[in-house]
Amino acid sequence: MTARIELRGVTKRFALRGRRPLRTRDARGRGPRPDHTVTALDTVDLTVADGEFLVVVGPSGCGKSTLLDLVGGLTTPTEGEILLNGAPVTGPGTDRGIVFQQYALLPWRTALGNIEFGLETTGLPRRERAARARDHLDLVGLTGFGDRHPHELSGGMKQRVAIARSLAAGPDVLLMDEPFAALDAQTREGLQEELLRIHRRTGRTIVFITHGIDEAVLLGDRVVVLTHRPGRIKEIVPVELDREGTDAASLRSDPEFTRLTHRIRELLHDEVALARAREREELAA
Amino acid sequence: MSTTIGRSVRPTSPTSPSAVGTGPPPEPGTSGVPDRAGPLPAGALRAVGRLLTAVATRTVALLALLLVWEMAPRLDLVDRVFLPPFSEVALAWWELLIGGQLWSHTSASLVRSGAGFGLAVLLAVPLGLLIGRYRPLADLLNPLLEVFRNTAALALLPVFVLLLGIGETSKISIVLFACTWPILLNTISAVRTVDPTLLRLARSMDLSPPALFRKVVLPASIPTIFTGIRLAGAVAILVLVAAEMVGARAGLGYLINSSQLNFAIPRMYAGIITISAIGLLVNHLLLTVERRLTAGRPDERG
Numbered sequence: 001m002t003a004r005i006e007l008r009g010v011t012k013r014f015a016l017r018g019r020r021p022l023r024t025r026d027a028r029g030r031g032p033r034p035d036h037t038v039t040a041l042d043t044v045d046l047t048v049a050d051g052e053f054l055v056v057v058g059p060s061g062c063g064k065s066t067l068l069d070l071v072g073g074l075t076t077p078t079e080g081e082i083l084l085n086g087a088p089v090t091g092p093g094t095d096r097g098i099v100f101q102q103y104a105l106l107p108w109r110t111a112l113g114n115i116e117f118g119l120e121t122t123g124l125p126r127r128e129r130a131a132r133a134r135d136h137l138d139l140v141g142l143t144g145f146g147d148r149h150p151h152e153l154s155g156g157m158k159q160r161v162a163i164a165r166s167l168a169a170g171p172d173v174l175l176m177d178e179p180f181a182a183l184d185a186q187t188r189e190g191l192q193e194e195l196l197r198i199h200r201r202t203g204r205t206i207v208f209i210t211h212g213i214d215e216a217v218l219l220g221d222r223v224v225v226l227t228h229r230p231g232r233i234k235e236i237v238p239v240e241l242d243r244e245g246t247d248a249a250s251l252r253s254d255p256e257f258t259r260l261t262h263r264i265r266e267l268l269h270d271e272v273a274l275a276r277a278r279e280r281e282e283l284a285a
Numbered sequence: 286m287s288t289t290i291g292r293s294v295r296p297t298s299p300t301s302p303s304a305v306g307t308g309p310p311p312e313p314g315t316s317g318v319p320d321r322a323g324p325l326p327a328g329a330l331r332a333v334g335r336l337l338t339a340v341a342t343r344t345v346a347l348l349a350l351l352l353v354w355e356m357a358p359r360l361d362l363v364d365r366v367f368l369p370p371f372s373e374v375a376l377a378w379w380e381l382l383i384g385g386q387l388w389s390h391t392s393a394s395l396v397r398s399g400a401g402f403g404l405a406v407l408l409a410v411p412l413g414l415l416i417g418r419y420r421p422l423a424d425l426l427n428p429l430l431e432v433f434r435n436t437a438a439l440a441l442l443p444v445f446v447l448l449l450g451i452g453e454t455s456k457i458s459i460v461l462f463a464c465t466w467p468i469l470l471n472t473i474s475a476v477r478t479v480d481p482t483l484l485r486l487a488r489s490m491d492l493s494p495p496a497l498f499r500k501v502v503l504p505a506s507i508p509t510i511f512t513g514i515r516l517a518g519a520v521a522i523l524v525l526v527a528a529e530m531v532g533a534r535a536g537l538g539y540l541i542n543s544s545q546l547n548f549a550i551p552r553m554y555a556g557i558i559t560i561s562a563i564g565l566l567v568n569h570l571l572l573t574v575e576r577r578l579t580a581g582r583p584d585e586r587g
Contacts, residue, residue: 072489073489074485074488074489091491092488092489092490092491093491094490094491096489097489098485098486098489100482100485100486102482103482104480104482104483104485104486106483106500106501106504106505107505108504108505108507108579117500118490120496120500121490121491121492121496169490
């Protein structure tokens, strides 16, 4: 397996504007000291293999979304570098597709129109765009819904359209920012299976951010657990579940599945407790 | 976007023919119209019943107003000279129509307000898009905009007359001035409030700035821009009528004012009625255009 994405010592700090300085610890654990920047990510080293399904979990505010923005080229790292296919990331590009939690569909376009929107920067001729959009509509199981506008689609269908749009542009990497968080449990489970199927079929590298521990173990080849602010890699949990030919329900009842979710829950539990304590501290300060 | 979750298709208006047989069961009192049952299917019958109810609901208050208007002077509740019964006003209106004066006044007003309104749209929409897009420009111009939009346009009427005379120029200019603000401010806020997720999406796709503008910002802004245009439509008529009361020789404002001075009270009311009819018509027209332009999406202004 070759490396698709590499993060080398990536640190991201944000300037705080018009806010009280936060107390943060530096990399060697000194402090607390007043600081006018907030460190979202701290010296993160991570390699994502080609075709891997990598899931990132962590307490809220741990820099999960920042990680995704960095790989997507929407922000630049303060320190360190990010390589995509061996070349440094300098900005956004069609080689990476982002799926947002809020779908980000254009309300004035139909489902097909939205998928085609993802192809309009690729320079494909119009006829080919339409054909490719239709193929991807079929891929996400929305055949026959191409003429619907987003407000005529359910939340799950909207997210399917958004996934199709990202995939249609033919990215090397699919970046998903809590894509199923706004959906009800049944719809979410359906989409999780669908995503696994799509991943198997397309062999695409996926970086998937979530709050859900179940979701992380169900989907990921590896699960990265981040620490609370500043975000560092606490542990990378490999998931060795045999997903071939089994459905999500039987996977969930697998003892290994239970063991892994328990492990990740434990890892997160400390971080969430730490996050709470720190919030109280900041409020009191 | 979360506000649109669970919304289904746009509710059809009660008078829409597409409501046949698809709507909820009819309200009590409308279902039983047995005398016309005949060969009509029950669904169509119910639709006709609903239509009649809708028409009745919409007109009953209006009819009541006209009835009070007709009866109050006749019963000597108000002075008949100052508020003649509606029938006399209608007669005066008819005479004005036959005599051609009504059309000449109306067309004079429509040309002025149309010109001012049209120029305002042509000026304010591009300017608003520009200001909304470039923050430094907005910071620079915002204090100025605040001053102007909080100055009643009619308070500036004497200034316009002093600078531009009492002719067409000053009248069209004041309409242009008054119409500019609602359009400009709505356009600016439309561009500013484009769903940030859509902008993030566009950025992640590496869309060029012109493409971003054409494919995302502009279509996303249209509903809010159009709200501004509709407001301006009402403003255009409002301001024009007032402007025509000062030093004009034609126009509905002039008709109303001169009729009052000449004590042709029914004619004065005829002029007023014409203006409200035009106001309603313009609003309806702009609403129709707005619906056409924003077809296929939910009402985003909630």
